[in-house]
Amino acid sequence: MATRSEPGHARPDPGLSAIMSERRQLINLAYRLLGSLADAEDVVQETYARWYAMPQQQQEAVETPGAWLTTVASRICLNLLGSARARRETYVGEWIPEPLPERTEWNSGRSDGSAVDPADRVTLDESVNMAFLVVLESMTPAERVAFILHDVFRYSFAEVGEIVGRTPAACRQLASSARHRVRATQAPATPTAHQTGIVRDFKRAWEAKDIHALIGLLDPHATATGDGGGLASAAPCPIEGGEQIARYLVGLAGRATNVTILERTVNGQPGLVALQDGITVAVYAFDFVGDRITRLWAVLNPEKLRPWHDGSHPGHDHVGGPTKIS
Structure with a gap:
């Protein structure tokens, strides 16, 4: 599984480079939560829009900008997951998570002609294989967020609770339920x-x-x-x-x-x-x-x-x- 990266650097005046350095972490998180790179990109864009909409004084008061960005992105994803089932009722046929190529095979540009930023490329590990993502689709939004934040990105249940608005004990139970779903569908790994x-x-x-x-x-x-x-x-x-x-x-x-x-x-x-x-x-x-x-x-x-x-x-x-x- 992916390991948690440091969510930012405490600094009185967070610069552009420090804020933008969190982009890859946010893309990785949002893709695992939503199963869609396009939606993940939209979430990250909205997260940064909310950051820069804050007055500078409020930005400077944020002790760890990376943690703030992660919290906002996770909450946006949680809201999107809550409405995803309704949206997919109008989707034609079966819905499968968006597949991703190996980093070296990633396209050199987008359909609109713009370049693909390396920060938009998702780190590929066992937490993004298709079977795993399909299991995630069977979880409730809260289960999925608690499980991904804790088991994949290594946030504590206290931190997860702050993000999803539940007690640490409730988040522990959500992650446990999600973990049970994963284990119930896992077969012995084929090399x-x-x-x-x-x-x-x-x-x-x-x-x-x-x-x-x-x-x-x-x-x-x-x-x-x-x-x-x-x-x-x-x-x-x-x-x-x-x-x-x-x-x-x-x-x-x-x-x-x-x-x-x-x-x-x-x-x-x-x-x-x-x-x-x-x-x-x-x-x-x-x-x-x-x-x-x-x-x-x-x-x-x-x-x-x-x-x-x-x-x-x-x-x-x-x-x-x-x-x-x-």
Whole structure:
């Protein structure tokens, strides 16, 4: 898990560099709380807007600006999480957290032509793998915030309580409940090198349309979930069963046109990326038990693929194609 960084430096007159040095910490926190880089960026922007809206005298009275920024960002995230379920009732199909590439594979620019600041890049560790983020989605907003702040960012329960407006004992119980959810879904870890081999075999079997090989790589009770957000074709419900998934994949491969499948790191784990005419149209993340794939997530919503596009190719006009997994 990520370890907590110092939340700032006490100083009577916090300078711009000291305040902005907290940006990466805030982006990392907000992404884990919301599962969306775009939303995380909005939260951080709003957090800084509130800081600079304060009179200078109030700013100077803040003992640790980093702690102030973390508190404000966490509370904004808590409010967003509270309304997220209502918003997602109108979301088309399944909602999957936004996938992130390896730092070295991050795009060189945004769709609006601006450069990507290194401070906007999320640190990839086990607290951002897709399976973990999906479990977080099942938690209540308070559970998620208490758990992430304490277990991932190492804030004390007293500090968490100040942020979420609950007693330390209540926050301890929230984090404990969240921890139980995580443990209930965790399987013995498959070594990364072994995961890489499974994903590589999966890619080859898919490209070869080898249904028997695909079935052998998929757990009989595997699930495949696609997220198109109404902007790209995706099945409204998860596909259940290894054989059903394999047959679906073979059907897609048979209709593929100008598609290239690449091995890439997705949220810190081996995954796949589909490019159509050189444009990223889908990102695939996996979960494993032993030698089998138990869960497959396919993100096709172009709004969630922004970090995967070169700055000159926003990708919003290149949706579709038979590489979509669901």
